Amino acid sequence: MKAPYLLYYWPGIQGRGELVRLALEEANAPYRDVAREPGGQGMKEMLGIIGGSSKGLLPFAPPFLVAGKLTIAQTANILQWLAPRHGLVPDDEASRLAAHQLQLTVADFLVEAHDTHHPVGSGLYYEDQKPESKRRSAGFVKERIPKYLGYFENVLARGGGKYAVKKRFTYVDLSLFQIVAGLTYAFPKATARQKKKHPLLFALHDRVAERPRINAYLPSPRRLPFNEHGIFRRYPELDL
Amino acid sequence: MKAPYLLYYWPGIQGRGELVRLALEEANAPYRDVAREPGGQGMKEMLGIIGGSSKGLLPFAPPFLVAGKLTIAQTANILQWLAPRHGLVPDDEASRLAAHQLQLTVADFLVEAHDTHHPVGSGLYYEDQKPESKRRSAGFVKERIPKYLGYFENVLARGGGKYAVKKRFTYVDLSLFQIVAGLTYAFPKATARQKKKHPLLFALHDRVAERPRINAYLPSPRRLPFNEHGIFRRYPELDL
Numbered sequence: 001m002k003a004p005y006l007l008y009y010w011p012g013i014q015g016r017g018e019l020v021r022l023a024l025e026e027a028n029a030p031y032r033d034v035a036r037e038p039g040g041q042g043m044k045e046m047l048g049i050i051g052g053s054s055k056g057l058l059p060f061a062p063p064f065l066v067a068g069k070l071t072i073a074q075t076a077n078i079l080q081w082l083a084p085r086h087g088l089v090p091d092d093e094a095s096r097l098a099a100h101q102l103q104l105t106v107a108d109f110l111v112e113a114h115d116t117h118h119p120v121g122s123g124l125y126y127e128d129q130k131p132e133s134k135r136r137s138a139g140f141v142k143e144r145i146p147k148y149l150g151y152f153e154n155v156l157a158r159g160g161g162k163y164a165v166k167k168r169f170t171y172v173d174l175s176l177f178q179i180v181a182g183l184t185y186a187f188p189k190a191t192a193r194q195k196k197k198h199p200l201l202f203a204l205h206d207r208v209a210e211r212p213r214i215n216a217y218l219p220s221p222r223r224l225p226f227n228e229h230g231i232f233r234r235y236p237e238l239d240l
Numbered sequence: 241m242k243a244p245y246l247l248y249y250w251p252g253i254q255g256r257g258e259l260v261r262l263a264l265e266e267a268n269a270p271y272r273d274v275a276r277e278p279g280g281q282g283m284k285e286m287l288g289i290i291g292g293s294s295k296g297l298l299p300f301a302p303p304f305l306v307a308g309k310l311t312i313a314q315t316a317n318i319l320q321w322l323a324p325r326h327g328l329v330p331d332d333e334a335s336r337l338a339a340h341q342l343q344l345t346v347a348d349f350l351v352e353a354h355d356t357h358h359p360v361g362s363g364l365y366y367e368d369q370k371p372e373s374k375r376r377s378a379g380f381v382k383e384r385i386p387k388y389l390g391y392f393e394n395v396l397a398r399g400g401g402k403y404a405v406k407k408r409f410t411y412v413d414l415s416l417f418q419i420v421a422g423l424t425y426a427f428p429k430a431t432a433r434q435k436k437k438h439p440l441l442f443a444l445h446d447r448v449a450e451r452p453r454i455n456a457y458l459p460s461p462r463r464l465p466f467n468e469h470g471i472f473r474r475y476p477e478l479d480l
Contacts, residue, residue, distance in 0.1 A: 057338045058398060060345045060391050072337050074344040081337065097312050097321060098297045104314040104347075105300045111351055119359045120372060121379035132360060132372050139361035151300050158298060 004030035006066040008046040011036040013230035016075045017063040022174040025217040027086035076103045079171050088171040099165045106175045109148045114231045116140045137238035141190040149198045156200040177208035182232035187239045244270035246306040248286040251276040253470035256315045257303040262414040265457040267326035316343040328411040339405045346415045349388045354471045356380045377478035381430040389438045396440040417448035422472035427479045
């Protein structure tokens with residue numbers, strides 16, 4: 001029996017850690033969600049590693065994954081490393097490059113989704129940047145959501161309609177599921193308007209949700225609910 | 241003679257393309273900076289590829305690199321692919337993961353540096369978001385610059401002081417050079433205050449600038465000057 005992966009991420013939010021969780025769950029890979037374990041010891045360990053307590057690579061921020069002697073930080077880096085070990089990406093170079101490129105574009109989108117409620121600074125509360133958030137969200141809803149969703153829709157269409165990479169299910173499809181789920185939570189009105197324009201992407205979301213392991217994971221206590229501390233927050237005043 | 245790499249990036253700014261140029265220059269790799277070639281044909285080609293004219297991978301945005309049949313987009317993805325082909329990263333898995341993780345952290349920092357002058361939206365002019373830019377820049381200067389530079393300083397210190405990855409020169413060192421150069425241009429006062437606190441990082445910048453090929457590249461016409469259209473812009477009112 002292999003030792004479980006150790007996933008370290010902020011307890012209480014889905015955040016970027018969720019992209020890793022979805023891959024681990026789909027792969028049926030044994031893992032511990034360390035900082036969420038009762039007692040607080042895991043959280044201490046996580047802060048210790050960020051503070052430099054471990055000899056290996058120093059992560060800038062969670063999530064990071066410990067696998068044997070390796071510490072791997074940055075979500076897209078973790079996924080790129082996990083995927084070939086669990087059949088979540090094809091073997092050929094072009095497919096892996098394409099998958100990683102798409103994953104990095106997902107990462108860019110998450111920054112923009114986060115910054116709708118934190119345009120002035122992550123160190124300030126949302127309540128201290130509400131007017132700026134409204135301005136930023138207006139552009140996000142009007143220009144950025146359509147631009148990104150249109151891009152992903154286009155990628156799906158060019159690949160046959162069902163998957164992001166080479167007509168094969170990959171970890172990128174899990175992240176696209178998460179983007180649609182997050183947008184639907186945070187911007188229900190704006191997202192509803194996007195559904196007709198991007199049928200392939202929304203159909204992909206629904207198909208991913210029905211994959212047996214994801215379908216078992218979503219209602220489980222391992223999946224945290226969306227809330228107003230994460231990347232995707234439901235602030236009705238920003239959903240235009 | 242191998243066909244040159246084709247680099248596609250916005251003409252007129254260093255931007256993210258510069259991280260790729262620095263690696264290509266250090267590697268002495270033949271490349272064409274296609275969209276900058278006279279006549280405008282290269283620029284048309286670039287927009288065509290983003291618009292979907294090529295059969296391969298669809299880039300979301302420049303920079304992207306065409307190498308034979310491969311199209312590779314996303315700066316960190318390009319660098320990760322180039323580096324082992326040109327001796328810019330060690331062979332072992334841990335080093336490659338560490339390098340890529342650091343490069344993705346550089347990418348995160350560049351988003352934050354850019355958003356100091358575009359906190360409300362990349363679709364608006366700086367002039368239309370000046371008060372918000374001042375607020376965002378205050379936090380950037382006070383908290384984010386020290387946090388990121390402190391992190392990179394720490395990474396250097398843990399690795400012996402000279403290089404970011406395993407006591408070996410890598411493409412990450414070139415990107416750290418670019419961060420210091422960019423900050424020095426855009427935030428000269430704030431950056432001067434950081435110099436004493438982060439001696440390893442600033443010494444790395446100076447050593448990279450003196451590497452023969454980089455030293456030949458920097459004053460060449462291939463290196464665009466910093467200006468007020470790129471990521472690092474000198475707006476004195478934001479340099480606190």
